[in-house]
Amino acid sequence: MTRDEAKTRLERYTGLRLEVRIRLERLATLQQMDRERPSPCGSRSEEYAREIAPIVQANRREMAEIEAAVAALPDQLERAVLRLRYLEPSKDPRTGKNSIRHTTWKDISAVLMGNTREDGIHACLRFHSNALSHLAASWPEPEK
Structure with missing residues (x-):
């Protein structure tokens, strides 16, 4: 795997996490609706749960693979940079809520370098570059 492919895979993590969250929130809403107003045609939430189960499972599996690859890096600073940049949600500076954007290099530097x-x-950025090289060497080639 190339460094660019490793970076692309890391960048997918945020979208995977977001998709799981949105689908599970939608499921919770449908379950609440089913409790409040049962439908004679069947449970909307059960149908939606069956529909999303393989998607959520696949996303969680890929997220776990990414987390495991990062956790397996021998250098703790490389792990920290990748975790902060890709795996942990950044905070919107105006609202303080989780954002889908990657944590900025300035914020990562503040945490790691003080x-x-x-x-x-x-x-x-050097730790990031080294981490990408190490990930690229350790991840198997993607199946085509």
């Missing part, structure tokens, strides 16, 4: 100076950001 500063937001350019040298701290460059160190984080």
